[in-house]
Structures are given as C-alpha cells and as structure tokens.
Amino acid sequence: MQEAHIENQDIVWKRINLALFLGLHLTMLLAIFTGVSAWSLALFAIFYVVRMFGVTGGYHRYFAHRTYKMGRVMQFIMAWLAMTNAQKGVLWWAGHHRHHHKHSDQEDDVHSPLRKGFWYSHMGWILDPRWEGTDMNMVKDLAKYPELVWLNRHNLLPVFSLGFATFGVAWAVSGDIMVGWEAAIVGFFWSTIVGWHSTFTINSLSHVFGTRRYETTDTSRNNLLIALLTLGEGWHNNHHHYAASARNGFRWYEIDITYYILWTLSKVGLVRDLRQPPRHVVEGTVHPRIQALQSAPTSEPEEEDPLEEHDATPATA
Ligand SMILES: [Zn+2]
Numbered sequence: 193m194q195e196a197h198i199e200n201q202d203i204v205w206k207r208i209n210l211a212l213f214l215g216l217h218l219t220m221l222l223a224i225f226t227g228v229s230a231w232s233l234a235l236f237a238i239f240y241v242v243r244m245f246g247v248t249g250g251y252h253r254y255f256a257h258r259t260y261k262m263g264r265v266m267q268f269i270m271a272w273l274a275m276t277n278a279q280k281g282v283l284w285w286a287g288h289h290r291h292h293h294k295h296s297d298q299e300d301d302v303h304s305p306l307r308k309g310f311w312y313s314h315m316g317w318i319l320d321p322r323w324e325g326t327d328m329n330m331v332k333d334l335a336k337y338p339e340l341v342w343l344n345r346h347n348l349l350p351v352f353s354l355g356f357a358t359f360g361v362a363w364a365v366s367g368d369i370m371v372g373w374e375a376a377i378v379g380f381f382w383s384t385i386v387g388w389h390s391t392f393t394i395n396s397l398s399h400v401f402g403t404r405r406y407e408t409t410d411t412s413r414n415n416l417l418i419a420l421l422t423l424g425e426g427w428h429n430n431h432h433h434y435a436a437s438a439r440n441g442f443r444w445y446e447i448d449i450t451y452y453i454l455w456t457l458s459k460v461g462l463v464r465d466l467r468q469p470p471r472h473v474v475e476g477t478v479h480p481r482i483q484a485l486q487s488a489p490t491s492e493p494e495e496e497d498p499l500e501e502h503d504a505t506p507a508t509a
C-alpha cells in the first residue's frame with residue numbers, strides 16, 4: 193500500500209518535472225517576439241562556450257574527477273559558473289557521475305543507453321525523482337567545504353542570478369526593455385537549453401556512436417563531432433580508459449577546447465597541476481614497471497609441464 197503510494201507520487205513528480213522541462217524549451221520560441229540580432233547570437237555563442245566550460249572543466253574534470261587543482265576561492269567561482277547551467281549542485285553532479293564511472297553500462301548505471309534506452313539515458317534520468325538526492329558518501333572530499341554544500345543546497349541561485357543579470361544589464365545599457373528580453377531569451381535561455389542537450393549527448397550518444405581505441409569494460413566511444421560540440425568531452429572512450437587526466441584528447445589532433453582553456457588558466461596561475469595521461473595509458477600498453485616485472489628472468493626457471501597443452505594459435509598484436 194505504502195509502496196504503491198510512493199510509486200504514484202513518483203509518477204506525479206516525473207510528470208511535473210517533464211512539464212517544467214519541456215516548458216523551459218518553449219521559452220526559446222519567445223525569440224519570435226524579441227527578434228534575433230547579430231549581437232544576441234554573439235552573446236549566445238559566448239554564453240554557450242563559457243558555461244559549457246563550467247560543465248566540462250568544472251562539474252566534470254574538476255569536481256567529479258579532481259584532475260587538477262585550484263585555490264578555494266577559485267573553486268567556489270568554478271562551482272558557481274558550472275551551476276549557472278541549471279544542472280543542479282556540484283556535489284549532486286559529481287556524485288552521480290562518479291557512480292556512472294563505477295558502474296558504466298552495468299545494471300546499476302543510472303544513464304546507460306545500453307540498459308535504459310536513448311531517451312532515459314539522455315534526459316529521463318534527470319527528471320526521475322529517484323535520482324534527485326545527493327549521495328554524500330560519493331562526494332566526501334567535496335562535502336568538506338561548507339560553501340560548496342551550501343551552494344549545492346541552493347542550486348538555483350547561480351542560474352537565476354545569471355538570468356536576471358543578463359536581462360538587467362542589457363536593459364540598463366540600452367535603455368530598451370525589449371533588448372533586455374532579447375538578451376535573456378537568446379543569450380541566456382538558448383544557451384541553457386542547447387548546453388543541456390550537448391551535455392546529455394555524452395551520456396546518450398557517446399556510448400553509442402564513434403570509435404573505440406581502448407577495450408574498456410563499457411561501451412564508451414570517441415567522436416569528433418561530439419568533442420567539438422562539448423569542448424572535448426566527445427573523446428569519451430579515452431576518458432573512460434583513464435579518467436584521472438585533465439586532458440581527454442590524448443593525441444595532438446584530438447581537439448579538446450576544455451584542456452586548452454585549462455592550460456591557459458594554468459599559465460596565469462588560476463589553476464595548477466593539470467594531470468596528464470601517462471605514456472603507457474595513451475599507447476594502451478602495460479605499465480613499464482609491470483612490463484619490467486613480466487620480462488625479468490625468474491631465479492628458478494619453471495619446469496615445463498609435459499602434459500600441458502600448447503596453444504598453437506600464433507599471438508596477435
Ligand atoms: Zn560514460
């Protein structure tokens with residue numbers, strides 16, 4: 193009885209979430225009334241890149257994987273920037289993402305397209321009330337910072353502040369309220385919605401379309417188009433192979449804009465210690481120390497077992 197009640201409540205919440213989510217998509221159509229100019233399209237492009245960097249360099253490579261370091265003030269600014277994307281708190285995001293890496297494409301994976309289908313892995317899981325909470329056990333390292341816990345709890349604050357600031361500044365500068373609305377709709381709302389779907393493609397399409405350089409235990413793939421769209425996150429097979437790297441494009445030709453921005457920030461001292469993938473990881477070979485151990489002659493050569501069957505198949509590269 194109790195369980196059925198909770199289930200019904202879940203369905204109601206799922207529908208409310210879906211209605212709100214789709215309703216926000218409709219705000220894009222308000223551009224019919226505000227108009228779209230070259231300046232608002234430029235604002236959209238700038239907002240898209242800067243905020244997407246908040247997702248990739250912030251939520252993902254810093255908070256979820258800790259692939260580089262920064263000071264506490266900078267950490268708070270990065271959390272704020274990431275959260276202007278309306279993808280909930282940094283602790284929530286990092287916790288769910290760590291869970292994804294731990295259970296990639298297994299039954300417990302929250303957003304595996306292999307197990308749960310395209311739409312659920314793309315956005316259904318975000319609207320599902322079962323995944324609304326933050327599992328603090330997954331993010332103990334981040335929960336040490338009270339300012340991050342506070343921000344995680346007030347996750348809409350960065351979103352609303354950016355939305356209102358965009359509207360207010362454009363109105364104040366131009367003296368025309370319609371310019372304020374155009375900046376809010378095209379600059380803020382468009383980049384929010386497009387940014388959502390770009391981020392979601394990592395969970396849905398990056399486990400379906402592309403090539404696999406490394407035999408990881410999941411279905412992750414490398415995809416240039418998704419990498420361009422998501423500032424480097426499309427090198428998803430590289431990333432699942434070695435998630436501790438600040439760089440997802442392992443080879444020079446694998447365009448990874450997030451890494452280029454992080455590298456620039458490290459040169460001016462705002463971030464530091466960008467972790468690199470070791471050579472054996474990039475080459476997909478065995479760690480040199482293990483290789484040395486394997487090739488080292490044993491002190492007592494093992495006697496060949498005459499009963500042991502020899503594998504006649506030649507070794508492949
Ligand atoms: Zn993945």
Ligand SMILES: [Zn+2]
Pocket residue numbers: 252256257289293431435
């Ligand atoms: Zn990851």
